Amino acid sequence: MITIIPVRGLPEIRPADDLPRQLLEALAAQGDELRPGDVAVVTSKMVSKAEGRTVLLEEVMPSAFAEEWATRFGKDPRHVEVVLRESRRLVRMDRGLIIAETRHGFICANAGVDASNAARAGELLLLPVDPDASARALRGALRERTGVDVAVVISDTFGRPWRTGQTNVAIGCAGMSALRTYLGEVDPAGHLLVATTIAVADELAGAAELVMGKLDRVPVAVVRGYAYPAPAADVPDEGTVPLVRQAEFDLFR
Amino acid sequence: MITIIPVRGLPEIRPADDLPRQLLEALAAQGDELRPGDVAVVTSKMVSKAEGRTVLLEEVMPSAFAEEWATRFGKDPRHVEVVLRESRRLVRMDRGLIIAETRHGFICANAGVDASNAARAGELLLLPVDPDASARALRGALRERTGVDVAVVISDTFGRPWRTGQTNVAIGCAGMSALRTYLGEVDPAGHLLVATTIAVADELAGAAELVMGKLDRVPVAVVRGYAYPAPAADVPDEGTVPLVRQAEFDLFR
Numbered sequence: 001m002i003t004i005i006p007v008r009g010l011p012e013i014r015p016a017d018d019l020p021r022q023l024l025e026a027l028a029a030q031g032d033e034l035r036p037g038d039v040a041v042v043t044s045k046m047v048s049k050a051e052g053r054t055v056l057l058e059e060v061m062p063s064a065f066a067e068e069w070a071t072r073f074g075k076d077p078r079h080v081e082v083v084l085r086e087s088r089r090l091v092r093m094d095r096g097l098i099i100a101e102t103r104h105g106f107i108c109a110n111a112g113v114d115a116s117n118a119a120r121a122g123e124l125l126l127l128p129v130d131p132d133a134s135a136r137a138l139r140g141a142l143r144e145r146t147g148v149d150v151a152v153v154i155s156d157t158f159g160r161p162w163r164t165g166q167t168n169v170a171i172g173c174a175g176m177s178a179l180r181t182y183l184g185e186v187d188p189a190g191h192l193l194v195a196t197t198i199a200v201a202d203e204l205a206g207a208a209e210l211v212m213g214k215l216d217r218v219p220v221a222v223v224r225g226y227a228y229p230a231p232a233a234d235v236p237d238e239g240t241v242p243l244v245r246q247a248e249f250d251l252f253r
Numbered sequence: 254m255i256t257i258i259p260v261r262g263l264p265e266i267r268p269a270d271d272l273p274r275q276l277l278e279a280l281a282a283q284g285d286e287l288r289p290g291d292v293a294v295v296t297s298k299m300v301s302k303a304e305g306r307t308v309l310l311e312e313v314m315p316s317a318f319a320e321e322w323a324t325r326f327g328k329d330p331r332h333v334e335v336v337l338r339e340s341r342r343l344v345r346m347d348r349g350l351i352i353a354e355t356r357h358g359f360i361c362a363n364a365g366v367d368a369s370n371a372a373r374a375g376e377l378l379l380l381p382v383d384p385d386a387s388a389r390a391l392r393g394a395l396r397e398r399t400g401v402d403v404a405v406v407i408s409d410t411f412g413r414p415w416r417t418g419q420t421n422v423a424i425g426c427a428g429m430s431a432l433r434t435y436l437g438e439v440d441p442a443g444h445l446l447v448a449t450t451i452a453v454a455d456e457l458a459g460a461a462e463l464v465m466g467k468l469d470r471v472p473v474a475v476v477r478g479y480a481y482p483a484p485a486a487d488v489p490d491e492g493t494v495p496l497v498r499q500a501e502f503d504l505f506r
Contacts (some may be wrong), residue, residue: 002257050478069458079466092504099504107415116449157449158411161414161505163422163500165432165452167459179418182467194370196410196467199418206420207460210479214435214449226463245417251345252414252505 006211007030007220015052020141023220031220032167038140039223041208044127044156044171045117046058046219047134053126054118055082069093079115086111089142091253100128105244106171108158125155131172132239139174150213151175151228155205168209170201172241176228178202178243199243258285259464260473266307270472276473287401292476293297293391297380297409297424298370300387305381307371308335313421333375337365339364343506355380358497359424361411380409381498384425385492391396393428404428404481408458414505421462423454423493429481431496437482452496453481 010026013019023040027033031244034040048054062070062077066084070077073096080098084090085098091107100111104127128134135216144148154172159165160205170178178201224227232238263279266272270345280286289291298325301307305441312433315323315330332374333351337343340353344360353364365380381387388405395403406425407425423431431454472493485491500506 002460004255004257004460006254056467059474094504097504104506123485124465137337157451162498162503163452163455163496167451167452167456180466189275197418198410198467199416200481202416202418202421203459203463206456207255207257207463209454210453212462213433214451238479243416243418245415249417250415251350252346 001224001225002207004207004211005222006222007222008218008220010046010217010219011108013046013049013219015050015054017050019046019050020138020145023138024142024145025223026220034142034146034150034161035228036150036224037224038148038150039153039176039204039226039228040142040150041153041205041221041223042138043168043212043219044131045114045125045127047131047138047154047172048125050107051128051134053128055124057122057124063193071195072096073138078116079113079124085114086113086126102133104240106158106169108156110154112171113145127171127238128154129186132174132237132241135172135174135239149175153201153204153208155208157209160235167202168212170199170205170243172240173201174237175231176201177231177238178240180229201240201243204228255270255460255476255478257460257464258475258477259471259476261471263470263472266299266302266472267454268303268307270303272303273391276391276442277395277398279473280475282458285450287395287399287403289403290399290477290480292406292429292457292479292481293349293395293403294406294408294474294476295391296406296465296472297365297384297407298367298378300381300384300391300407301378302424304381304387306381308377308379310375310377325349329462332366332377335379336363338365339366339379340480344496357384357424357493359411361409365424381407385427385490385494386425387489388425388427388492391422395453402428406454406457406461408461410462420455420463421458423452423496424460425452426486426492428492429489430484431493433482454493454496457481 057078060078062081066081067077070080090099118125131154139152155168163208178200180197180200212218288462310331313331315334317336320330323333342354345352352503384407391403408421431450433453435449
């Protein structure tokens with residue numbers, strides 16, 4: 001049995017806030033504490049705010065390209081400019097939507113640049129520079145303060161082709177493998193499962209979203225009772241790198 | 254708090270099996286029972302088997318097109334033929350992979366045709382003909398026998414562009430809305446959330462996968478404590494229809 005525990009009562013996060021302390025205090029305030037094997041799922045918004053990954057629109061000078069595109073679709077050219085700066089490559093630019101590849105390799109709307117979750121109007125929130133490193137740092141700090149080994153997943157809300165609605169997925173993780181692989185194992189009917197690899201970090205992020213909602217100010221959830229796959233022994237810090245499909249195996253670039 | 258309860262000990266399902274009875278018996282055998290507001294997540298494999306949605310390879314006569322494609326990539330032409338028959342449209346046919354749109358509108362590998370979960374070698378398992386109807390029937394039968402109102406999600410394992418690994422998503426649902434919409438609501442910072450629609454049925458399917466695994470013979474999970482969105486009053490039986498992104502809004506067809 002798995003339980004998903006919302007962590008409530010966290011304050012609005014500010015740059016340089018001590019996220020691990022706030023997480024542990026909020027958990028303690030609801031009479032709980034981290035246990036070995038828990039997965040702490042934390043929204044990227046919270047991490048970005050603590051890391052000061054914000055841009056003030058008034059300080060952005062849009063390029064001519066951003067200006068033209070924005071004008072065409074009634075967008076703020078400064079917002080478009082920031083999206084372009086956060087992008088490594090534009091995958092689609094159509095009907096006022098920008099689907100971009102971020103420097104992490106994630107493909108998502110607006111390269112993850114978000115106005116709706118910023119603390120102030122006129123401010124944009126960017127994805128963490130290195131969400132896997134953020135996850136490792138959080139995991140290390142939690143272990144240092146509690147002596148407990150947990151996995152950490154940093155989640156963001158992404159759309160996807162073909163299916164309506166967004167889901168939360170993992171953009172950073174530490175202490176676990178993002179993928180659970182059944183390659184070469186045999187199912188109960190005796191079939192060799194040749195190609196089953198489950199993106200469990202994404203499923204954990206999505207499961208946590210069910211207690212987070214968007215309006216409840218629940219930026220952290222603890223998933224308890226899930227025997228997550230151990231990180232690869234030779235690359236223990238690979239984080240979400242294996243979740244990024246390499247271009248040569250992707251039919252939809 | 255949400256709990257995800259694996260339902261173990263179900264027998265290998267055969268055509269015309271009484272799925273609701275088996276589900277309730279297995280749940281009772283582990284000292285549990287359905288409660289109002291539970292979500293029963295059931296794999297499509299189980300539903301397909303109960304509905305007899307299998308094809309024997311030896312009874313399939315491949316077309317010339319299937320034959321040529323299969324030969325080129327070392328596939329079984331009869332398997333390819335069944336994939337084509339289950340497809341409404343082929344989205345990509347490349348490097349030995351077929352990404353197809355099913356008659357339900359889902360876009361997935363091999364139109365959901367699966368050899369690995371069939372009960373016997375030489376047998377293919379197809380998706381249910383109408384998974385939303387299957388979900389409604391299961392929900393109705395569960396209510397009839399227990400007096401308890403639950404939601405039902407039928408899950409399948411899909412890949413996705415850009416991200417490695419598969420996740421479980423909803424291909425059928427009943428008793429709930431597949432989407433939770435925050436359109437027009439205001440977040441804690443006072444921003445109007447203009448376009449946040451979460452595919453909660455997919456997140457429920459993914460969450461359930463975490464207790465199912467592939468090898469544990471856990472084809473059912475009960476998600477307890479999630480206040481799922483009520484079905485739309487005017488279209489209570491729309492099921493997963495809103496999850497299918499309409500072509501005109503899809504940049505990746």
